[in-house]
Amino acid sequence: MTQLSTFRSLKTMLAAGFAIAFAISTAPAAAQAVAGTLRVSAIPDEAPTELQRKFKPLGEYLSKATGLKVVFTPVTDYAASVEGLVNNKLDMVWFGGFTFVQAHARSGGKVTPLVQRAEDEKFRSVFITASNDIKQLADLKGKTFSFGSESSTSGHLMPRSYLLAAKVNPDTDMKRIAFSGAHDATVAAVAGGKVDAGALNISVWEKLVAERKVDPAAVRVFYTTPTYYDYNWTVRSDMPAELKKKITDAFLALDPATAEGKEILALQRATRFVPTNPANYATIEAAARNAGLLK
Structure with missing residues (x-):
């Protein structure tokens, strides 16, 4: 087995264990979510332990801002993050530009990007x-x-x-x-x-x-490479407008001048969050179609 294959196998096992062990609270898994829960995930672009470390203070912050129990459900691959949001098993996902484009196409445009880091405008x-x-x-x-x-x-x-x-x-x-x-x-x-x-x-x-x-x-x-738009936080379009606003406002209010804001922004590798919209990812969609990676 090559080192890459070994790493992928280990990463999958770690993610599976992390899925069982980690949640911001002890709420049920995504498929069994109940009212009052915000089910969140992220593309697994880093090790599961790193994703856990990055999300914990953000999850606690969002829980206070929304009044909801925030549950982080890790996934083992990028496709699972797309399917989770499209199939109503997740409410909000940290997508890369391409996974957002995939989710947008897969759902028939029924997902909405809310915010991105300022850095994601020129990634x-x-x-x-x-x-x-x-x-x-x-x-x-x-x-x-x-x-x-x-x-x-x-x-x-x-x-x-x-x-x-x-x-x-x-x-x-x-x-x-x-x-x-x-x-x-x-x-x-x-x-x-x-x-x-x-x-x-x-x-x-x-x-x-x-x-x-x-x-x-x-x-x-x-x-x-030259710059392009990349990561964003995306929700299902049928999420209540009031909740979308609470989430958006919470991200936009993060301030590095406060201890809480400084910690969260540093972990997210962001100077600040800014609003975003689907049009920002048109170039990525075109690149994906030209490369034959999006039908």
């Missing part, structure tokens, strides 16, 4: 390598390469889009491509020599460098 992906032979995207021809999740905006869709624009078709021009399942797993695959290069979310890359979990002298960025 970017980075291409990384430990090889001295790779200096530009064209150098990836004949090399091994790792994306993140197949449904990841910053770990697959947009990197693939920019590769195609550089006349590099990952499916035919590279020796082998893999899907690590998460941004931190992509870094581990490159650092461990399992692949020659990879692409991931710039925010996760910067966090890993800041936490000294990767040595930028050994694994370096050789290409950074």
Whole structure:
């Protein structure tokens, strides 16, 4: 079994255990949610323990703002986050741009993005390598390469889009491509020599460098994409307008000048939250259709 396969198996087992063990409260699971509960999830773009750490203070904050019991239900893959919201098993999900587009299309437009981080208006992906032979995207021809999740905006869709624009078709021009399942797993695959290069979310890359979990002298960025819209918090469109407003207002009120706001914003890697709308993701939808990833 390869390191990537082993990591995916371990990540799935951890997520399954996390699903049983973690909730902001002891409320029932998503499928058994009761009135007075806000059922929340997020795409699993990082390790389950990291998602738990990031969400806990935010969940407590949203509970106070809405008067609802906030239950975080982790999912094992990106598709499950889409299906959970579309099939009324979740009320609100932290989506990447591509998963929002998928949910919007899958539901017939019956999901609504409320807010995004200011950083998500100008998001970017980075291409990384430990090889001295790779200096530009064209150098990836004949090399091994790792994306993140197949449904990841910053770990697959947009990197693939920019590769195609550089006349590099990952499916035919590279020796082998893999899907690590998460941004931190992509870094581990490159650092461990399992692949020659990879692409991931710039925010996760910067966090890993800041936490000294990767040595930028050994694994370096050789290409950074142009900007695009990415992550957002999305709800079902049939959510009561009053609750949508409470949630939106709570995010917009987060202030780094307060201890609570500073902690939550830091964990979310945000300077502030701003309103968003479906039109912001038209470019991502077009990229997905052009790449044959959205029918």
